[in-house]
Amino acid sequence: MVQPFRFEIAARDGRARAGTVETPRGAIRTPAFMPVGTAATVKAMLPSSVRATGADILLGNTYHLMLRPGAERIARLGGLHRFMDWERPILTDSGGFQVMSLTELRKLSEEGVTFRSHIDGSRHQLTPERSMEIQRLLGSDIVMAFDECTPFPASRERAAASMRLSMRWAGRSRAAFGARPGYALFGIQQGSVYEDLRAESAAALSEIGFEGYAIGGLAVGEGQATMFEVLDYAPGQLPEDRPRYLMGVGKPDDILGAVERGVDMFDCVLPTRSGRTGQALTRRGAVNLKNARHADDPRPLDPDCTCPACSRYSRAYLHHVVRAGEIIGAMLLTWHNLHYYQELMAGIRAAIAGGRLAEFAAAFHAERAQGDIEPL
Numbered sequence: 001m002v003q004p005f006r007f008e009i010a011a012r013d014g015r016a017r018a019g020t021v022e023t024p025r026g027a028i029r030t031p032a033f034m035p036v037g038t039a040a041t042v043k044a045m046l047p048s049s050v051r052a053t054g055a056d057i058l059l060g061n062t063y064h065l066m067l068r069p070g071a072e073r074i075a076r077l078g079g080l081h082r083f084m085d086w087e088r089p090i091l092t093d094s095g096g097f098q099v100m101s102l103t104e105l106r107k108l109s110e111e112g113v114t115f116r117s118h119i120d121g122s123r124h125q126l127t128p129e130r131s132m133e134i135q136r137l138l139g140s141d142i143v144m145a146f147d148e149c150t151p152f153p154a155s156r157e158r159a160a161a162s163m164r165l166s167m168r169w170a171g172r173s174r175a176a177f178g179a180r181p182g183y184a185l186f187g188i189q190q191g192s193v194y195e196d197l198r199a200e201s202a203a204a205l206s207e208i209g210f211e212g213y214a215i216g217g218l219a220v221g222e223g224q225a226t227m228f229e230v231l232d233y234a235p236g237q238l239p240e241d242r243p244r245y246l247m248g249v250g251k252p253d254d255i256l257g258a259v260e261r262g263v264d265m266f267d268c269v270l271p272t273r274s275g276r277t278g279q280a281l282t283r284r285g286a287v288n289l290k291n292a293r294h295a296d297d298p299r300p301l302d303p304d305c306t307c308p309a310c311s312r313y314s315r316a317y318l319h320h321v322v323r324a325g326e327i328i329g330a331m332l333l334t335w336h337n338l339h340y341y342q343e344l345m346a347g348i349r350a351a352i353a354g355g356r357l358a359e360f361a362a363a364f365h366a367e368r369a370q371g372d373i374e375p376l
Contacts, residue, residue: 002182005141005211007243011353015235015262018352021212021243023141024182025081026088028056030243031259031348033341034091034267039064040074040084043272044327044334047086053307053335054342057142058086059267062134063095063126067117071137079139091142091267093247094131094173094188097149097216108148110165128172140183144214145173147188152220159192166190166216167204174208184211186245192217193226195233202237213238214245215263219254228257235262252281252344253368256361259348271341275334278322280309282340285368289333293375294319303373307339308332 002024009019021028035042035050037058042050050058060080065071074083080090099106099113106115112127131146147166150159170187177185187205191197205213215234218227227249235244245265246258255266274281278290282302289301297315305311309318309332321329351360 005182005184007212007241009241011355013352013355013357014260016259016348016352016357017262017264018349019264021089021265023089023184025141026056028089028265029345029349030264031255031345031352032056032265033255033345034059034265035338035341036267036269036272037084037086037090038269039068040080042334042338044276044330045272045338047084049335050086050338051088053338054346055338057089057091060084060090060092060138060140061095061098062092062131062138062144063098065092065138066095066124066126066134067119067122071134075137075139079137081139089141090139091186092135092138092140092144094135094144094146095126096131096147097248099126100149100151110168112146112169113148128169129176132173132176136177136180142184142186142212143177145170145185145187145210147190147216149220150190150192150217152192152217152222154192156194156197159190159194160197163190163192163197163201167201170205170210171208174210186210186212186214186243188214188216188247189234189238190217193222193230195230198230198234199237202234206239210242212243212245212265214247216247218246219248219250219268224251224254224257227254228261231258231261231263252341253365255344256348256364259352260357260361271337272334275332275337276330278329278333280318280333281337282372283364283367284370284372287372289315289318289322289329291319297376299373299376301336302340305336305339305343307336309336 006022009017011018034057038061114125128146135143146169150162187210189201191201243264246263250268280287294315300310302310351357
């Protein structure tokens with residue numbers, strides 16, 4: 001018998017929850033941060049290195065994998081887990097956001113989206129049914145319903161029409177997903193910054209019924225203050241007993257603020273993209289290793305961090321390899337950034353379990369306000 005997909009809340013602190021998502025491929029500790037492995041790889045990292053940072057789950061992407069190397073090819077080769085050598089859970093985005101943000105000459109209809117590939121200009125159609133088929137071929141443990149990510153800003157009329165189309169697509173996604181024990185389908189709440197539209201979306205998704213629920217249409221340019229205004233009500237509109245996933249978020253303070261408002265799962269390209277561009281994300285904020293002030297600095301990037309970049313190398317070395325364009329620079333800083341994110345999530349989980357999230361948040365903000373350690 002296949003182990004069912006299950007979410008259990010072990011502790012609460014205000015609106016914040018700490019718990020576990022149980023899947024046949026392993027448990028996901030929540031609040032959880034999912035490193036982004038868009039094209040079946042977390043850039044500059046081996047899967048074993050990603051796991052060593054503490055990650056329980058990775059994110060892949062339907063749009064990119066359907067174009068290259070192709071979902072059918074991945075299925076013939078044993079599925080995405082075997083293909084990329086990651087045995088633990090994988091969540092795949094449905095492709096809706098990428099179709100809207102990366103492609104040109106796209107045509108949106110009730111049926112789905114017709115578009116031309118950003119890689120070679122080839123013509124494709126993505127529908128709720130095709131998105132479910134691709135994610136099944138990939139073997140995704142958590143599948144996202146196909147939706148339209150409403151752009152920001154959007155008028156109430158535009159946001160309402162977009163949200164209602166996504167709800168119709170959500171129903172079709174649910175029907176196409178079918179009965180798959182051990183696997184999960186998440187619905188995606190839309191409605192832009194309009195509370196009543198978000199409530200309508202949540203009600204529609206709850207009626208359809210999903211194993212988890214995502215909050216979409218945020219982190220698209222609205223700014224943190226507006227995002228938090230939406231998160232003050234949006235998570236509470238979703239079912240209490242299912243995991244809540246804020247898509248595409250984000251910066252460390254975004255994540256902490258969202259956890260305080262009841263969110264359980266996150267993903268963002270920031271830690272990996274920053275690592276490839278010479279930026280380290282630390283307890284005291286971002287550090288640009290390209291800056292000349294690091295050239296003669298023998299100290300570690302963060303003396304309290306145990307990742308390889310901090311425990312084995314100096315700031316001077318990191319500065320050198322980043323400025324020289326050596327691949328190891330991207331590898332070390334990406335490892336550090338992912339390690340920092342997983343340490344942050346572990347600290348948040350422990351704080352919720354101990355009923356001291358407010359104290360944790362105060363210390364977090366105070367430390368970041370100090371800035372980077374003083375130059376030599």
